[in-house]
Amino acid sequence: MEYENHPLLRVLNAQQRAAVTASLGPALVIAGPGSGKTRVLTHRIAWMLSELDVAPWHVLAVTFTNKAAREMRHRLDRMLGDTSTRPMTLGTFHATCARILRREAEVLGLSPNYLIFDTDDQLTVMKQVVADMGLDDKRYRPRSLLNAVSSAKNELLTPEHYPVRTYYDEIVVRAYVSYQEGLRKNDGLDFDDLLMETARLLQTDEALRDRYRDRFRYVLVDEFQDTNIAQYVILKQLALGHRSLYVVADEDQSIYSWRGADCRNITRLREDFPEVHEFLLEENYRSTQVILDGAQAIIAQNPDRTSKYLFTTKSGGYPVVLHEAYDEQEEADYIVLETQRLLRTGYKQSDVAVMYRTNAQSRALEESFIRHNIPYRLIGATRFYSRKEIKDVLGFLRFMLNPDDDVSFMRVVNVPPRGIGAGTVGKVAAEAQRLGTSLYRGLVSLVRSGTLRSRAERALTSFAALVHQWTVLRDELSVARLIDRVLADINFESYVRDGSDKGESRWENVMALRAVVAEASTVSLVDFLTDVALVADVDELADEVDAVTLLTLHGAKGLEYRVVFLAGLEEGLLPHSRSVDSPSEVAEERRLLYVGMTRAEERLYLTYAFRRGWRGYRGSEPSAPSRFLKDLPAEVLKQPEDRQHRGAKPSWSVTSWGTQSRDQRTAEPLPELRFKTGQRVKHTYYGEGMVLESEYEGRQEMVTVVFGNGIGVKKLLSHMAPMEPLPQH
DNA sequence: ACTTAACGGGAATAA
DNA sequence: CCCGTTAAGT
Numbered sequence: 001m002e003y004e005n006h007p008l009l010r011v012l013n014a015q016q017r018a019a020v021t022a023s024l025g026p027a028l029v030i031a032g033p034g035s036g037k038t039r040v041l042t043h044r045i046a047w048m049l050s051e052l053d054v055a056p057w058h059v060l061a062v063t064f065t066n067k068a069a070r071e072m073r074h075r076l077d078r079m080l081g082d083t084s085t086r087p088m089t090l091g092t093f094h095a096t097c098a099r100i101l102r103r104e105a106e107v108l109g110l111s112p113n114y115l116i117f118d119t120d121d122q123l124t125v126m127k128q129v130v131a132d133m134g135l136d137d138k139r140y141r142p143r144s145l146l147n148a149v150s151s152a153k154n155e156l157l158t159p160e161h162y163p164v165r166t167y168y169d170e171i172v173v174r175a176y177v178s179y180q181e182g183l184r185k186n187d188g189l190d191f192d193d194l195l196m197e198t199a200r201l202l203q204t205d206e207a208l209r210d211r212y213r214d215r216f217r218y219v220l221v222d223e224f225q226d227t228n229i230a231q232y233v234i235l236k237q238l239a240l241g242h243r244s245l246y247v248v249a250d251e252d253q254s255i256y257s258w259r260g261a262d263c264r265n266i267t268r269l270r271e272d273f274p275e276v277h278e279f280l281l282e283e284n285y286r287s288t289q290v291i292l293d294g295a296q297a298i299i300a301q302n303p304d305r306t307s308k309y310l311f312t313t314k315s316g317g318y319p320v321v322l323h324e325a326y327d328e329q330e331e332a333d334y335i336v337l338e339t340q341r342l343l344r345t346g347y348k349q350s351d352v353a354v355m356y357r358t359n360a361q362s363r364a365l366e367e368s369f370i371r372h373n374i375p376y377r378l379i380g381a382t383r384f385y386s387r388k389e390i391k392d393v394l395g396f397l398r399f400m401l402n403p404d405d406d407v408s409f410m411r412v413v414n415v416p417p418r419g420i421g422a423g424t425v426g427k428v429a430a431e432a433q434r435l436g437t438s439l440y441r442g443l444v445s446l447v448r449s450g451t452l453r454s455r456a457e458r459a460l461t462s463f464a465a466l467v468h469q470w471t472v473l474r475d476e477l478s479v480a481r482l483i484d485r486v487l488a489d490i491n492f493e494s495y496v497r498d499g500s501d502k503g504e505s506r507w508e509n510v511m512a513l514r515a516v517v518a519e520a521s522t523v524s525l526v527d528f529l530t531d532v533a534l535v536a537d538v539d540e541l542a543d544e545v546d547a548v549t550l551l552t553l554h555g556a557k558g559l560e561y562r563v564v565f566l567a568g569l570e571e572g573l574l575p576h577s578r579s580v581d582s583p584s585e586v587a588e589e590r591r592l593l594y595v596g597m598t599r600a601e602e603r604l605y606l607t608y609a610f611r612r613g614w615r616g617y618r619g620s621e622p623s624a625p626s627r628f629l630k631d632l633p634a635e636v637l638k639q640p641e642d643r644q645h646r647g648a649k650p651s652w653s654v655t656s657w658g659t660q661s662r663d664q665r666t667a668e669p670l671p672e673l674r675f676k677t678g679q680r681v682k683h684t685y686y687g688e689g690m691v692l693e694s695e696y697e698g699r700q701e702m703v704t705v706v707f708g709n710g711i712g713v714k715k716l717l718s719h720m721a722p723m724e725p726l727p728q729h
Numbered sequence: 730a731c732t733t734a735a736c737g738g739g740a741a742t743a744a
Numbered sequence: 745c746c747c748g749t750t751a752a753g754t
Contacts, residue, residue, distance in 0.1 A: 065744095094744050119743085191744050258742065358741055363745075380743085414731095421731045456730065536744060554742050592742085614740080698742060732754075739747080 008046055008079070012039070015242065019279035020044045022246070024052060026239070026273035028266070032310045033295075034286025034560065037248045038068070041222055042075045044246060047217060049084065057087035060238070061217035064223040064558060066092055066539045089216065093231050094191060094534050097198040101189065102526070104208065106198055110187055111528050115398055116311045116533035117188040120386070121407050122146055125182040129175050140171055148172040149179060152262025153192035154228040156199055179698055185438075186405040191710060195230040195432050202237035213241030223558070224249035224269075228260035233692065235418045236272055245273065251306070252299050255554060255592050257584075284310045285561050288317025288326050291604050294636040296595040299630050302587045316524045321637045322629065323607045324437035326717055327620055328361070328568070331348050332368035333607045335565045338605065339374060339548060342563060352560035353549040357574045361567060369548065379551035380537040391507040394532060397479070400470040401525050404438035413439075416495035420463065424456040439532065440467065466490075479528050480517045553596045564600035566593070567606040569626040606632075610717075674718045675703045675725060686714060686720035694718070 009017050016036055022042045031037035045061060048054040063069040071089045076085045098116065105112045117125065120459035126142040126149075149172065159176045162251045163169065170390055183190060189197065202209045216238050221227070227235070239245035246268065254263050270276055277348045284292055292310050300307065325331035339352050354365055359381045369376040384390060393413050399408040414420045422527060425439075432442025446452055466489055473485060487493060487510070495508060497503045520528065538555050549561065553574075568574065574593060579585035597604060606629065613620035675681065675694040681703075682688050689707035696702070701718035716723060 360740065419731065423730055534744065552742065578741065
């Protein structure tokens with residue numbers, strides 16, 4: 001091939017090269033996991049800029065996370081050796097739309113300072129709606145109404161077009177209308193609005209559409225399989241001008257249908273752009289063949305997919321390890337101890353990731369990592385920007401930017417507690433209602449009237465004075481100075497640092513926020529608040545830290561680690577109990593497992609627990625291994641070391657305790673107990689210990705052992721635990 | 730009238 | 745374990 005020696009193409013394989021050097025028309029790159037799609041995307045952009053005479057300001061590249069966008073820009077700058085990517089638009093859908101709408105705010109009846117309402121804010125607005133409509137919030141849960149509204153927006157359905165089949169739908173429509181009014185009144189957009197309003201503007205306003213078509217002549221999209229209808233319409237409207245739409249997709253990694261992502265966008269693309277060129281990337285550069293075989297065996301069971309064959313030149317590899325633990329604690333201990341073992345063989349902490357279905361599963365893992373003194377970082381769970389102390393500070397910033405935002409008003413009016421409770425706020429609300437304005441203006445009016453005399457009302461007066469000062473300072477000080485000012489004015493430190501450890505850590509968070517702001521010293525208040533609203537959990541992931549990563553399977557998309565543990569592979573968790581009734585949702589759960597497995601470069605561990613505690617360990621319930629595990633071919637599996645010496649146990653099926661444990665009690669006489677009280681034992685991981693008690697639990701011998709070295713008391717199953725009796729002295 | 734402590738009920742994934 | 749709600753205390 002003539003291009004073979006081009007510096008941009010030398011590092012690529014033939015399939016990648018074809019994709020990178022495609023003509024400027026529409027292109028669809030189907031890329032399996034680890035096939036170098038990020039590389040293709042970056043090289044493609046570099047190729048367009050350097051070989052196809054594309055001007056960077058005409059390029060729009062959409063990534064799935066801000067982190068990916070940053071990395072891509074960085075790589076491009078390095079490849080091209082300058083800052084020619086500066087004028088390029090590179091970011092997530094939400095960030096890009098937020099910026100467009102900032103510019104076009106007026107058309108939508110918003111101020112250019114409109115704020116993005118996060119999940120909590122949305123809930124506040126919807127609760128208000130439900131209250132105003134006089135609905136029973138048990139029957140019409142604000143959360144569930146929000147879900148309905150959200151899916152409607154993802155499909156660009158306005159209230160008028162919302163299909164009403166039941167009375168509940170009728171309520172949804174009314175709530176949808178009031179909810180939108182509520183958002184507008186407060187000068188806010190929610191996440192879904194960012195996409196929907198952008199799509200609608202592009203659809204309805206021809207002049208505007210032509211402007212953006214001219215600006216974004218070349219559109220590139222990563223993770224196309226996870227776009228929803230609104231996003232597709234945005235892409236289509238832009239691309240119908242110059243017909244240069246370059247998308248990378250893998251339907252097997254579609255894991256966001258619950259938030260409106262629609263794989264059929266791939267079909268739509270083929271229909272709307274029949275001249276599309278398609279490319280297939282099948283060579284995997286990430287994982288060993290064993291891991292790929294395992295992952296493909298799992299995904300192959302899904303119906304209606306175009307099958308790919310992923311291959312790698314890394315033949316062989318370590319077998320996939322399937323481990324059954326007694327409960328979530330021992331599962332965590334197994335993962336941590338195995339990690340420790342790997343660390344001794346040359347892996348770094350940052351080479352290891354533990355993935356799970358639900359955030360709640362991180363707790364047991366965290367405890368174990370702490371106990372064994374291994375640093376970890378947790379992605380998601382309580383996101384930094386949704387901690388109370390952070391939201392409070394941000395609330396003040398939002399409020400000073402837009403005092404007419406009632407949601408922010410309610411958030412900050414009594415923080416720290418200054419004696420302004422529901423009753424007092426009610427008076428303000430009444431005044432606001434009377435004047436038909438915001439709470440803040442209602443407050444100002446009350447203050448002017450001079451009728452505020454009681455303690456609570458005097459607190460209101462001083463609060464109003466404070467806010468007034470801030471709105472003046474708002475345009476004069478940097479964001480960092482504003483934060484300092486607020487913290488000082490409300491004496492936030494003494495409120496947050498209440499002397500407890502938690503208080504200290506809360507204050508650390510505030511200082512961390514302060515540091516983030518200081519770094520971006522020139523950013524405006526609006527832009528800062530926008531950025532903050534749109535950071536994703538994984539965006540927080542700093543690569544410099546050497547620590548084990550704990551994250552959900554959803555968060556793991558696009559990442560890779562030398563060692564991956566997938567925890568909690570049980571019925572009810574993966575597939576999640578809420579999805580088992582729907583075949584399509586189970587298929588998505590399967591893809592989730594597939595995504596997790598294909599994150600692993602060298603070693604993959606699949607673990608599940610025999611019983612798992614809910615609600616903070618109080619009571620635990622037996623669980624069954626995930627149905628997906630059945631599809632793992634025996635060849636890729638290995639029994640964990642702790643069971644090998646115990647002789648032949650073929651594959652997972654033998655250990656399906658869930659079916660054994662409960663009912664088959666009296667089938668056969670029980671053999672004698674292997675351990676008895678006082679017996680000294682040696683455990684492969686826990687070391688030496690002494691048996692406190694041994695008894696039958698069902699047909700299993702359950703041994704309670706106390707170990708030394710701070711490990712403490714463990715309950716172990718005699719036939720499962722890697723534990724032997726020691727000779728008595 | 731507001732604040733704090735005790736209580737009961739409840740869990741999926743996320744920009 | 746975290747949330748929102750309620751009851752008692754300031």
